Amino acid sequence: MSNDKIALDNGQTRSPAVSFAGVSKSYDGQRDAIANVSFEVADGEFMVLLGPSGSGKSTILRAIAGIERIEGGEISLFGKTVARDDLHTPPEGRGVSMVFQDYALWPHMTVVENVSFALKRFKMDRKSRLSRAEEMLAKVGLGDKILRYPAEISGGEQQRVALARALVGHSGLVLFDEPLSNLDADLRERLRIEIATLTREAGASAIYITHDQAEAFALADKVGVLSGGKLVQIGAPEEIYHSPADNFVARFTGLSGEFFGTVSNVLANGLVEVIVNEVTENLVARSSREYAIGDKVKVSIRPSAIEVDPIGGGVTCQARVLDVAYRGRGYEHALSVGDVVFSSVFSTKRFPRGSRVALSMDPVGCLAFDDGAIENTRAHLQRKILQNADESARDEVVI
């Protein structure tokens, strides 16, 4: 049994809603779906697992639900161990609710029967179940469609039924398996808001998986980014966005483009000045680790860091407008800087295709990472060894 506890303000401790400790799972005994993944979800917390297809996010969710068996590690729900390599509590014994990607509504049941099904486990009488289900359906705006069958309502309405079914039982933990991926953009946005408000209103903890970073940032109290079955980074949305752990996280959470350059100066506060030959001047980036002058780096630039035609100087580089798209409150541009293309560059002003513009780049949104060059790695290791040697020498002096 997991002993992890969360300290409360009054000094008491409470078990996390989910404790996922060192869990591994492979398919066919060969392909690792997830490898040694650990995280916790506090009671009432809304966690989003973000990752591309095949990153293992569905496996994590299905393992928590009890649909998949794990091969290593331990899963506890509200302090009770439900899965280990030698233990598997079946889905019906875990007391969770789930919204499936394909909704998984039972086609032979009416909307209200689908929702009331989730209350059967509480041994309520049919009348109470139906009345509770009707209340929940009214909350999601389907009060007038309770007697319809799933095939007789739209995709968005089906998703609402699935949401109502998951929330009606107040299960304490709601799992969302990419619930909005089959819907169009407008409906996604509206349902996202409903999911966020209704889940929080219910006071339930939630784990939500998606491959859409905007959806993840909009919903989450905490985001976990997955890649190749590993949890690469976990933290608040702001932390993930502003301090991505590596270039993968930076890319997956939204980049405009990337420069390859050389560190020309090491500044204070973790900033470095980078030169991209014949392209940039004054490109200052936040570094993920210590760099020395001459190190090769890759600078990942967030769309929000780029200002087109800046007022008052501070020009970082010149660019040519490749394309421009009207987005209602302004324009999104695709720009070429040398042979690098920057997309999603926003401006309230429209710059015509083919025109040349000046760009400035805010260091807050410019992130320097290793560019993967072998010399760079060697240089870093040498510095690390020297640094360790220095620290040991200092320690000896202290002793």
Place this chain on the structure above:
Amino acid sequence: MTITEPKQEFLVDRRTRSSQKPKRERPFNSLFGILAAVMVALLLVVPVAIFLIQAFMPGLFSGQYPLFTIDGFKFASTGDSLRGIVDSLGVSILAGVVATFLGTATAWILRRTDISAKRLWSGAIWFLLLVPTYLDTEGWQRLLEPSGVLAKAGVNAAPVYHVFFGPVGVVFVLAMTGIPFAFLAVATALSNLGAELEDAARVHSASRIESFKIILPIVMPALMSGFAIVFAESMSDFGVAYSLAANAHFPIATYSLFSAIDSIPLNFQDAAAIGWLLVGSAMVPILVQRRLMRKKSYAVVSGKRRTVRVLAIRGRMRFFMYLFMSVTFSLAVLVPMLGIVSASLIGGLGTDFGAASLTLSNYRRVLSETIGGSPLRYSGLLSFATATVTIIFGAYLARLLARRDQTLVSRALDFLLLGSIALPGIVLGAGYIFSYNQPFLSDIGLNLYGTSKLLFLGYLATSLPVASRILVGPLAQVQSNMTFAARVHGSRPMQAWFQTVFPILSKALLSAWLLTFSKTLLELPISQLLYPPGLLPLSVAINKLTAGYDYGGGTAMSVIALGAALIVIGAANGIYRIFAPKGWQKMGGMFNEQ
């Protein structure tokens, strides 16, 4: 249970929050899978294999014969046996081509045009699927033969009868009864073939004919599938061989096999050699077709739901469309059924004595005599038991086959069941006779030969492959998340299956039960070979009456048998409509909405 305030005070699931220790799930699935494979092997593989081995090892169970010889194959590849195989191949290819053409045309008309009374036409296809070939043959023979119904009515049908009474009649009956198989194979492909594929061709400047050429390869696997099934069914057919080809001295392989084990001395070696050729001829196209279908998985089976365009046919084309459907279904269903019904109402049919008179005496006779009431009751009970066990076991097998994570056991089962669909009933029956008549079985107290139990097992072995294959489709369409959704929300595994999958499949299960029941009620080859002394199944009784020139009695019993099948189908559907919840009825059956 009273619910108080929701926020933070989550409802308590007694099972979850109780102190009970989480249980480990037991690996029942693989155990049941192996058990199912063993049962299928005992029902199908072992008896057939033991019989077929006799072709080259006749002395395996008897010291009277040499242990190894190929004399059986020499017999099978010479004289009448060879002619039988060649004839079977010829008529099956022709029947396959004709049935595929007619089935495709019918499928196109019913799925892609605005023809009226679609339910009626679909009903006719359903009915045709139930009618065994020997009944179809009987209907035509009673109409056309000298002293037959038309002759009694003063119409000279002799020239037509002479054409029918031979290869033409055999091909004709097999092609007509093969229409439903071709229809089912092609109709599904046409239903999934969205109009946008044709639109895309037309928009990119293809003419109607060119766009048809583009569509043709897309539905080609379905056409090939239809042909392969009709071919295999025709190769395996015993009804038309027994009731028409044998009398017309037109040797057919299934009858050659039957002759070898129906007359003294029983010659299992020769029968088994013919069995090899039959099994090979019937299975090869099915297995080749399956391979082709796997390779050619066109977009017609993609997950995207496509809208089928229904063409409004007008003018002369509409007339020809109705003419085609009316002629086809008259020849396939209406005329032979009229033949049987009219023959059953005529006294003294098949003799030159006396004038034709309408009478119910044939019915009175077959119902009052022992031969009348008892076969119906006997076959009815056996069919009920067979259909029920087949559907339960078949649904389980189908569930194994529909799983995406197929194991070695389920893949072997898949191959076995698919191959068994093409296994001629006569070969299976011969296998049962040979295997269950072994003296050592009596020594261990297993006396099944000559009992109703063996007949039941034979029926089960025939119907199981078809039923499980039929149910694989509907089961594969049920998303696995349906049951998981129920389990996540508190249902136990079996409970979840009955709450979610069973209602969705209920119509398909009912259809499969009714099909199995009706097919078993009228089944001929297994019944003919395995019926116990003193107890006649319906098909055997009908053919005995006919063989004894009691045409009136034979046709009256045929009408009673068909009527009984239709009454059961009607009653079962009626009960389902009255008692099944509304939501269940919205689910698709075997033939979808039509």
